[in-house]
Amino acid sequence: MxxxxxxxxAATALLAGACNTIEGVGKDVKAAGTAVERTAKDAK
Incomplete structure (x- = not known):
């Protein structure tokens, strides 16, 4: 037991750590999308 x-x-600790990592990746992807969007607007 x-x-x-x-x-x-241990599994709970690993899952909690993974959530933070996934959140960080999401923020990075959002920032990259914003940069692409700005570049596209500037190219118009």
Whole structure:
């Protein structure tokens, strides 16, 4: 039973870390999209 609790805690910690990483990637993609949008407007 103790091993299951330890594994569940480790899995929870990994998932929480992954959420932060995915959020950071989303922000980077949004910033890149904004830059492309500005460049397209300037090229008009």
């Amino acid at each position: 103790r091993k299951i609790i330890v594994l569940a805690a």
